[in-house]
Amino acid sequence: MNQPHSQHESNVQADTRVDNYALDDTLAGRITQSAAAGLMLSFPDWIKNKTALSITYVFSFIGFGALVAITNAQREDEEPQAEQNDSDLKQWAVFAAVILLFVLGGFINVKVSQAVVKRLRKRGLSKPWTAWGAIAAAFVFLVSELEARDIEKLAA
Numbered sequence: 685m686n687q688p689h690s691q692h693e694s695n696v697q698a699d700t701r702v703d704n705y706a707l708d709d710t711l712a713g714r715i716t717q718s719a720a721a722g723l724m725l726s727f728p729d730w731i732k733n734k735t736a737l738s739i740t741y742v743f744s745f746i747g748f749g750a751l752v753a754i755t756n757a758q759r760e761d762e763e764p765q766a767e768q769n770d771s772d773l774k775q776w777a778v779f780a781a782v783i784l785l786f787v788l789g790g791f792i793n794v795k796v797s798q799a800v801v802k803r804l805r806k807r808g809l810s811k812p813w814t815a816w817g818a819i820a821a822a823f824v825f826l827v828s829e830l831e832a833r834d835i836e837k838l839a840a
Contacts, residue, residue, distance in 0.1 A: 709835070713756030714828040720748035722821025725797065726814040 724744050731737045797816060804812035 709828065709832050710756050711832075713752055714825055714832065716748070716752050716755045717828060718821040718825035720744070720752065721824045722817040724748070725817030725820050726811070728801075729811040729813040 724741065727737055727740055727744075731740055800816050801812040804815055809815050
């Protein structure tokens, strides 16, 4: 086992962080994420048939998800994985909680979006879902860009 020879080497070893996130946030990825959010929110203005709208959402989610993964993918050095001693029950509980939060978040998102669109429609916008999509796309890009800059500062 290698022991540090100086206090400096000890600090360098302590500051080394392992990046386990396989999809590093890139500018292309941030643009893709925001464009996907904006486009998908605008669908109700352009697709009036509910079945076609649902099918479009499913395929868009899959397609944009793959595109975001491709634009964010970066080569990572493989590190050996530590053995996990967690019980299967705990993992299933976490999985169930995440799914529940995802569904709840989706429900809240739909209700908030419907309320915003209703207000935009009252203000006379003919394509309120498209306007809401543009606002959401700008917000998604702004938040992800600020986060990326913050991460860059911490890494420097």
